[in-house]
Amino acid sequence: MEKARLLATAGVLGTVATGLTATGCGTATHTVVVTAPAKAVTGTAAAAAKTTAASSAPGTTTPNTTVPSTTAQSTTAPATTTPAAPANPAPATTPAPAPVAAPLTNPSAVVTQFYQDISDGDYSAAWALGGDNLAGGASYATWVAGYQDTTSSIAVVTSSNWNSDTAYAEIDATQLDGSVKTYSGTYTVRGGVIVSADITQTS
Numbered sequence: 001m002e003k004a005r006l007l008a009t010a011g012v013l014g015t016v017a018t019g020l021t022a023t024g025c026g027t028a029t030h031t032v033v034v035t036a037p038a039k040a041v042t043g044t045a046a047a048a049a050k051t052t053a054a055s056s057a058p059g060t061t062t063p064n065t066t067v068p069s070t071t072a073q074s075t076t077a078p079a080t081t082t083p084a085a086p087a088n089p090a091p092a093t094t095p096a097p098a099p100v101a102a103p104l105t106n107p108s109a110v111v112t113q114f115y116q117d118i119s120d121g122d123y124s125a126a127w128a129l130g131g132d133n134l135a136g137g138a139s140y141a142t143w144v145a146g147y148q149d150t151t152s153s154i155a156v157v158t159s160s161n162w163n164s165d166t167a168y169a170e171i172d173a174t175q176l177d178g179s180v181k182t183y184s185g186t187y188t189v190r191g192g193v194i195v196s197a198d199i200t201q202t203s
Helices: 002-009 043-056 107-119 123-134 139-148
Strands: 015-022 028-035 151-163 166-175 179-188 193-201
Touching: 107 123, 107 151, 107 166, 107 179, 107 193, 123 139, 123 193
Parallel strands: none
Antiparallel strands: 015 028, 151 166, 166 179, 179 193
């Protein structure tokens, strides 16, 4: 009983198994077997204990392991605008020059054209073809008036070349009153211009 009291005084809790053991002296002895109950430690309690131990340790700081968020940069290329090609202005069109008639070199052709210009009222052209040489020294205005006041039209009835610079021609000159006068003669032509004439009125 004394041993059981000492064990109880020591504060060991548990299940006490009591048995009798015979000693050599024949005195009954109480043997007290104290079995300490196993204390089950749950996972939650162990984790709490570790957390408490970690927080109570002096000078220990748990580093922040949070990874800062990253913002993805846009890799989209900025839109580019291709400037429109300037419109090409249409090149200025230069009008083709009026064809220049080749100078007449055939004597009979020159005589025929001379009288045709007078009939058409193109006196400047007739003057350039030899009227200046046939005016007898009269001015251009006087020469023009001589035809305008008397002649309506002149027609070359026949013409022929006598040589390279001489043509023979017969003409009918219709007057303003309707009458017709006829002339015949020769014309000397050089360089496409009548330089002289020998004309006779035949009717």
